[in-house]
Amino acid sequence: xxxxxxxxxxxxxxxxxxxxxxxxxxxxxxxxxxxxxxxxxxxxxxxxxxxxxxxxxxxxxxxxxxxxxxxxxxxxxxxxxxxxxxxxxxxxxxxxxxxxxxxxxxxxxxxxxxxxxxxxxxxxxxxxxxxxxxxxxxxxxxxxxxxxxxxxxxxxxxxxxxxxxxxxxxxxxxxxxxxxxxxxxxxxxxxxxxxxxxxxxxxxxxxxxxxxxxxxxxxxxxxxxxxxxxxxxxxxxxxxxxxxxxxxxxxxxxxxxxxxxxxxxxxxxx
Numbered sequence: 001x002x003x004x005x006x007x008x009x010x011x012x013x014x015x016x017x018x019x020x021x022x023x024x025x026x027x028x029x030x031x032x033x034x035x036x037x038x039x040x041x042x043x044x045x046x047x048x049x050x051x052x053x054x055x056x057x058x059x060x061x062x063x064x065x066x067x068x069x070x071x072x073x074x075x076x077x078x079x080x081x082x083x084x085x086x087x088x089x090x091x092x093x094x095x096x097x098x099x100x101x102x103x104x105x106x107x108x109x110x111x112x113x114x115x116x117x118x119x120x121x122x123x124x125x126x127x128x129x130x131x132x133x134x135x136x137x138x139x140x141x142x143x144x145x146x147x148x149x150x151x152x153x154x155x156x157x158x159x160x161x162x163x164x165x166x167x168x169x170x171x172x173x174x175x176x177x178x179x180x181x182x183x184x185x186x187x188x189x190x191x192x193x194x195x196x197x198x199x200x201x202x203x204x205x206x207x208x209x210x211x212x213x214x215x216x217x218x219x220x221x222x223x224x225x226x227x228x229x230x231x232x233x234x235x236x237x238x239x240x241x242x243x244x245x246x247x248x249x250x251x252x253x254x255x256x257x258x259x260x261x262x263x264x265x266x267x268x269x270x
Contacts, residue, residue, distance in 0.1 A: 114216050120151035121207050121216020127187060131222040135194035143221045144189040147207070151215075155180040155207070161190050162208035164218065167201045169193055176207075188219075198227040 114120060127144040135141065149155055161173040169192040180186045188207065195201055202222045206214035 115151060116209070116213050116215035118151050118153035119155070119207075119209060119213075119215045120149070122148045122150040123217040123219060124148055124185060128189075129221060129223065131220070133223050134226050135223045137194060137196045137198070137225055137228060139194040140191065141194070141223075142189050142191050144187050145219050146185060146187050147216070147219075148185040149180045149182050152182055154182070155186075156210075158210035159207060160210075161188060161205045161219070162212060162214045164204045164206050164214060166203040167195065169195065169201065169203055169221070171203070171205075173205075192221065194223060194225050196225075198225050200224050 124146040127146050129141055129143045155176060156179055157175055157177055159176040161171075163171065171190045171192045173188075173190040176188065178186070190205065192203075200222070201224075202220065205219045205221070207216050207219075208214040
């Protein structure tokens with residue numbers, strides 16, 4: 001390709017010389033000198049261009065083959081080390097809640113919140129079996145409460161106590177059997193039996209409608225069953241009956257009856 005360029009330049013020089021338009025004959029030039037000059041000019045231009053390209057080119061990094069190794073990669077240690085940096089996470093910020101000290105206030109329930117519709121009950125007092133009464137095992141007793149109808153409708157005949165928790169102690173209450181209008185008080189009772197095993201026992205009851213819906217204050221029975229005493233019963237020395245010597249009956253020799261042989265009578269004659 002360089003030879004074609006040189007030939008083109010030489011041809012261009014001759015054409016310019018032929019078309020000069022001067023009347024005088026152009027001095028004769030040495031063809032070798034012209035070729036040498038053209039080649040020098042072309043070489044200088046070519047070398048300058050390659051030098052500029054070499055200086056402006058960015059060397060590309062050589063790729064090096066990475067050979068796999070059998071060495072396991074080190075994993076991040078879950079244990080905090082002195083070289084690890086501290087990362088602040090707002091989501092993990094510890095929230096300190098002040099602890100409650102002293103006596104916690106227990107609110108008294110509002111009597112109106114114990115109502116069931118227009119029915120409600122207020123406890124006046126325990127009439128029998130105060131809390132902590134000591135009972136013998138399997139002792140039968142009757143627990144009675146004095147209560148007031150603080151609702152707005154009558155308690156009717158089929159209202160009865162409803163067991164709500166603790167130890168029922170065999171209680172099976174019957175119907176109220178009377179009508180208690182609002183603002184009046186009455187006594188309601190249930191017959192119970194102390195458990196057989198020693199210990200403390202508590203049962204809770206509430207008055208309920210004929211459908212079983214409980215309302216009013218909780219009625220509580222609390223007893224203590226005492227351990228049976230291990231006092232031995234003294235033995236009574238009962239004298240054994242004395243033997244009586246009853247004489248045996250004597251044998252009496254009763255003579256046996258004698259056998260009598262009957263002598264046949266004389267036969268009658270003919």
